[in-house]
Amino acid sequence: MTPEFVHSAKSDIGLKRAQNEDRFCADPDLKLFMVCDGMGGGKAGEVASTLAVHTIHRYLAETDSFNNAHDEPHDPSYSEATNRLAAAIRHANRVIHRESWTRADYAGMGTTVVAARLQDQIVSVAHVGDSRLYVIRGDTIRAVTQDHSWVAEQVLEGLLTEEEAKRSPHRHVVTRALGVQGTVEVDLDEVPLLAGDALLLCTDGLTRRVSPEDIVRTWRAASSVEDMSRRLIALANQAGGEDNTTVIVVACGQAVEVGRWERWRSRITGSRH
C-alpha cells in the first residue's frame, strides 16, 4: 500500500522584503498543515505568525485524546475534528491578542491562518484572512477558502470586478485576522478527498502573482511535491517577489488496490464492484 499522502513545504523571503513574516507547520503525524502570514510593525508580524503556528499545533497535539478541552462552542454540522481545529484557532487568537498588549511595539499585531487537517478521507479546513487553500483534482482547481479581504468582499457585493480588485490600492487590506481583536470568527469547511487530489496552502505572496490556471499547469508539469513547491516559489519570485511566499503541497495517495481477499470475499457474498 502506498503512503496515504506526501507533502512538501517551502517558505521564501522574496526579493524585496527584509524579513519573512510567514510561518508554517507541516506535521504528518498529526496530519496537520498550516500557513500564517503575520502583520504588524517591526518584529510584531513574525511574533504573531510564530505564536499562531505554535499555539495551534500544541493545542491539537494536547487535546487529541479528549474532547472539547476548553468548553468551546461546537457546530454539530461539522465533524469533531473540524470543531477541534476551530477551537485551536480561537485559542491562538486569544493568546496573540493577550500578547499584543504586553509590549508597545506589539500593539495591533495579527496574522492570517489557513489550516488543513486530514481525517480518514476528509480534509477539515479552517481559515482567517487572505491565505488560501486550493484543491487540485485532475485539471481543475478550486479555492476552498474565501479571502477575508476588503477587495474580495467588494467583488462579492458586485462593487468591484476581479480585474479592478487586482489593481486596487486596498488589495492588502484584510478584514479579519488572528490576534487583532479579543474574539474571531473562523471560517470552516470540509472536503471529501479522492486518491490523486492535491492540496495547496499558500500565503498571498503566491496568489497575488500566480493565477490558479498557472498553478494547475505547474502541478501537471511537476515531477513530485518537492518539485511543485520549488516551482511555485520560483514563479512568485519571477513575477516580482514583492512579498514573502509560503506554500505547502499535499498529494493524497493513489487508490488502494483491491486485494485478492476482497475480490474473493465479494465473489462469495455476491456483491459487485
Add this chain to the structure above:
Amino acid sequence: MPDVASTHARLLVNLHERGSQEIDLTHDRFTIGRKPDNDLVIDDPAVSGHHARLLKIQSVYFVEDANSTNGTAVNGTRVERHQLRDADVVTIGLHRLIFRDGGAAAPLVPTEPAASADETMVLTAAVGRRSAPAAPVGRIVVVQGKTDRRDYHLTKHINVIGSQADAAVRLTGWFAPKNVAMIARRGSGYSVNTTRTAKTLLVNGTEVKGQQDLQHGDLIEVARIKMYFYLNNGR
C-alpha cells in the same frame, strides 16, 4: 473622520408564505408580534402577541425577545438580547428579518494603507459578517437494505454513509463498510463521493467515479443499499 450622511437602518422582512417588504427603522423602538398594536404585525399563531422588539440605544440596535413562547434567534442562535450588526438574520418562527445597518450599507472605504503599499494591514470594521442564507436541506430515503432508519436529513457538511459511529446514514448489515460513500454539501447543492472501499457507487444506474452532483429524485445504490435523494425547496 469624514462625516457620513446618516442613513436609516433598514429591516428586510421576509414573512413565510406572505412575501417580503422593506422597512426603514426611523424610531428608537420597533415592536414585532401577532397583536395589531405592534409596528410589525405577523398574523401567525406561532408568533406571540408581543414577541420581540428592536431597540436603538445611541447608534446601536439591539433585538430583545419579549418573553415569547417560541423564542427569537439571531443567525441561528436563540437570543434574549443581542446587538445587531449589518446583515444579521433575526428568525421568528419561519419568518426572517434581515437587519441592514444604514452606515455600513454605504460603500466603506478604508483609509489609505500605511507607507508601503505592499504591507498587509487589517481593517477591523465589522464588515465581512455575512450570514449565509438558509439553504434547503437534502434528504435520503432508504428503500432497500439494512440501515438504522429509513429517512435521514443531510444536515452535516459531509454526510458519511457507512457503519462508523458518526455516520449520517448508518449501515447496520454484517460486514457493512465503515465509510462506503460521502454526500457533501456545497452551497445550496449536494454531491456524492466515492471512498476507498471497492464498492460500486451507482447514481440512476450509472457508475460514479470520484464525485457527482446530486439532483432531486436521484436513486443512489451502494453496498446493497438503495436510497433516494430529495432536495426540496421549502420543507
